[in-house]
Amino acid sequence: MGFPLRWHRRKIRSFQNREVSRTFVSRSRTTELANRATPHFLAQAEYRETRMLYDLHEMQHAALTPWRFMAHTMHGLYTNPWLPASYTRVGRQIAAGAALFERMTRRYGKPRFGFDHIEVNGHRTWVEEVTVYDLPFCDLVHFKRGLEAPGQPRVLVVAPMSGHYATLLRGTVEALLPDHDIYITDWVNAREVPPDEGRFDFDTYVNYVRTFLTVLGPGTHILAVCQPSVPVLAAVSLMAEDNDPCRPASMVLMGGPIDTRVNPTEVNRFADSHDMEWFSKNLIHTVPGQYLGRGREVYPGFLQLSGFMAMNMDRHVNAHLDYFNHLVEGDGDSADQHRTFYDEYLSVMDLSADFFLETVERIFKNHELAEGKLVVDNRRVNPGAITDVFLMTVEGERDDITGPGQTSAAHDLCANLPPSLRQHHLQPKVGHYGIFNGRRWREDILPHVRKFIIEADFAAAGRVLPPAAAGSHGHAEVLGGQTPHGDDGNGVGEFVRRVWEVLLA
Numbered sequence: 008m009g010f011p012l013r014w015h016r017r018k019i020r021s022f023q024n025r026e027v028s029r030t031f032v033s034r035s036r037t038t039e040l041a042n043r044a045t046p047h048f049l050a051q052a053e054y055r056e057t058r059m060l061y062d063l064h065e066m067q068h069a070a071l072t073p074w075r076f077m078a079h080t081m082h083g084l085y086t087n088p089w090l091p092a093s094y095t096r097v098g099r100q101i102a103a104g105a106a107l108f109e110r111m112t113r114r115y116g117k118p119r120f121g122f123d124h125i126e127v128n129g130h131r132t133w134v135e136e137v138t139v140y141d142l143p144f145c146d147l148v149h150f151k152r153g154l155e156a157p158g159q160p161r162v163l164v165v166a167p168m169s170g171h172y173a174t175l176l177r178g179t180v181e182a183l184l185p186d187h188d189i190y191i192t193d194w195v196n197a198r199e200v201p202p203d204e205g206r207f208d209f210d211t212y213v214n215y216v217r218t219f220l221t222v223l224g225p226g227t228h229i230l231a232v233c234q235p236s237v238p239v240l241a242a243v244s245l246m247a248e249d250n251d252p253c254r255p256a257s258m259v260l261m262g263g264p265i266d267t268r269v270n271p272t273e274v275n276r277f278a279d280s281h282d283m284e285w286f287s288k289n290l291i292h293t294v295p296g297q298y299l300g301r302g303r304e305v306y307p308g309f310l311q312l313s314g315f316m317a318m319n320m321d322r323h324v325n326a327h328l329d330y331f332n333h334l335v336e337g338d339g340d341s342a343d344q345h346r347t348f349y350d351e352y353l354s355v356m357d358l359s360a361d362f363f364l365e366t367v368e369r370i371f372k373n374h375e376l377a378e379g380k381l382v383v384d385n386r387r388v389n390p391g392a393i394t395d396v397f398l399m400t401v402e403g404e405r406d407d408i409t410g411p412g413q414t415s416a417a418h419d420l421c422a423n424l425p426p427s428l429r430q431h432h433l434q435p436k437v438g439h440y441g442i443f444n445g446r447r448w449r450e451d452i453l454p455h456v457r458k459f460i461i462e463a464d465f466a467a468a469g470r471v472l473p474p475a476a477a478g479s480h481g482h483a484e485v486l487g488g489q490t491p492h493g494d495d496g497n498g499v500g501e502f503v504r505r506v507w508e509v510l511l512a
Contacts, residue, residue: 061292061307071112081105096335103334107327110346115354117196118174120150125184127154134184138193140222143204144211144359146193147219148173150184160464161227163219163255164191167234168212168362170311170355176232177351178444182453183230187460190223192216192235196308196356198300208361209238209369213383216242221253226467228460229255232443233409236263237370240417241381241388248392257397257463259456262409262442264370265417266377270410278371286367291360306363308355315352377416390420397463399430401452403437430459 085093085102092098122134132154140147164180166173173193183189192215197207216239220227231239239258246254267275292307294300316323326345333341375381381388398421400414415431418424432455437447 060310062295064307064309065295065297068112068114075109075112078105078109082109099335099337103331106334107331110349111327115350117172117356118351118354120174120177120180122150122181122184125152125181127152127156127185130154139190140219142215142218143200144195144197144207145215146195147222148191148193150180150189150191152184155188159186159188160256160460161188161223162190162460163223163227163229164189165216165229165231165235165239166192166194167232168194168358169234170306170308170315170358171351172354172356174351174354176443178448179232182449183457186457187228190219192219194356197303197305197359198294198298198357200300200303202300202303206361207359209365210383212238212362213242213245217246217251220246220255221251223253225252225254225256226464227253227255228257228259228463230259230456231261231263233262233439234264234366236260236265236414236417237366237376239263240265240390240420241376241383243396244388244390244392245383245386247394247396248389255396256467257399257460259399259401259459260414260417261401262403262406262439263400263414263417264409265414265420266374267371267409267413268374268377269412269416272407272410274408275371275410278367283364283368283372286364287360291364294357300357304360305357306360308357311358312353312355377420390417391422393421394423394425395428396424397428397430397459397466398424399432399456399459401432401434401442401456403439403442404433404435405437406439406442408439430455432456 082102082105084090085098085105087093090098093102120136122136124131125134126132132152134153135151137149137151138146139149162183164176164183166176173191176191180189180191200207212235216229216235220229220242229239229243240260240263243254243258264275267278271279290306290310291304292310294303294305326349330342330345333339333345369375369381373380376388376390379387379389398417400417402409402411402414404411411433415433418429418431421429432452434442434447434452441447442452
């Protein structure tokens with residue numbers, strides 16, 4: 008069986024792009040990657056331990072294939088309008104049960120963002136996803152709009168590499184698109200990356216962020232959601248120390264584990280209660296032979312998903328029982344909402360074992376960044392080197408994954424950043440996912456993020472802010488989380504309107 012066309016394109020682009028990214032990889036590091044990619048190493052990685060869980064998972068999926076086919080056929084039969092039994096309650100129950108079984112045992116592929124059209128400055132226009140740069144483990148995707156608005160801030164959204172695809176931030180991107188030129192890191196499923204591409208660890212992640220910022224050029228704004236807050240802060244610190252002209256104009260960190268010693272959550276306590284040997288032995292497995300990444304060690308997505316669901320098992324069981332009842336009762340809208348949510352939630356990807364284990368050890372157990380001990384490519388990371396990058400942190404009051412205070416710790420680390428370049432936003436009554444998705448994100452958090460980015464964009468371009476911005480708020484202030492509504496000249500809406508008057512003048 009030949010490799011898919013995507014793999015050949017990736018190999019060509021990877022060769023072309025390697026010259027740019029090589030700047031941030033030390034010579035010793037390159038040698039290490041080359042040594043680890045030898046056939047001898049790959050053979051050791053594949054056979055040094057008998058880790059059969061991934062193979063058993065694949066065998067189970069294959070064994071259920073005939074049953075899925077039968078369920079699919081049964082569903083089609085009992086939803087056929089020409090079959091009288093399809094109009095009976097028993098017929099609807101059979102069809103609902105078949106649909107539920109098929110969904111619970113299927114494999115969910117990578118979802119689409121699905122942005123066909125958006126409104127920019129009141130005009131409806133199309134949106135196209137364009138890969139502008141790729142590396143073995145990540146594509147840099149641009150949401151190209153048919154109607155480009157000149158002067159809009161260019162924003163790099165760094166999606167978490169935490170088991171779900173970048174489409175988890177669909178709501179984040181959708182809300183940002185009308186007023187920003189958006190790029191996003193689209194991480195590749197580790198099981199689809201051939202072993203000869205080398206390993207991917209924490210240092211590689213930091214280098215990827217630097218590479219993407221270099222590709223996008225000066226004046227870019229970076230927004231990190233959750234887990235990438237740490238590598239993003241590390242990358243910006245190194246760029247600031249190097250006086251890199253491509254360092255971002257602003258940095259927004261949302262719900263990130265900068266210092267997990269502050270208000271530790273159940274996730275933090277779990278990491279502390281197990282040693283690294285436990286994580287390696289129980290969570291790391293080898294990719295089976297039918298995938299491009301065969302032999303690569305990964306933290307499988309299905310294990311991550313099992314952990315997610317175990318945290319709220321009752322809720323997930325009840326949701327599927329409700330889905331069954333919605334199908335029986337003919338409640339199509341509720342059934343569609345269930346499918347939309349779980350199509351995304353059940354789509355998972357494998358993580359590189361090196362990155363996962365290093366993140367647990369260096370960030371959650373040893374707190375290397377918070378204690379000033381983080382080293383990337385033999386260089387100590389010093390956030391104190393950041394003096395001219397606007398910094399905003401966003402937290403949720405009810406965040407049970409990254410506790411309040413863990414992200415705002417970045418302000419203490421960036422000790423030499425002037426107060427006028429800082430802002431912290433604590434959103435009341437919001438959990439982890441509500442920080443970047445849903446109504447509270449759109450109505451309460453986004454207006455502050457948008458205003459912050461516009462101010463940083465004006466400062467980076469050396470332009471004068473419109474009068475609405477003068478004295479609007481101090482950046483060191485901890486905001487209460489309520490969006491100013493109305494249009495009295497002091498609200499966010501009026502501020503944005505005046506900014507556009509200046510931009511388009």
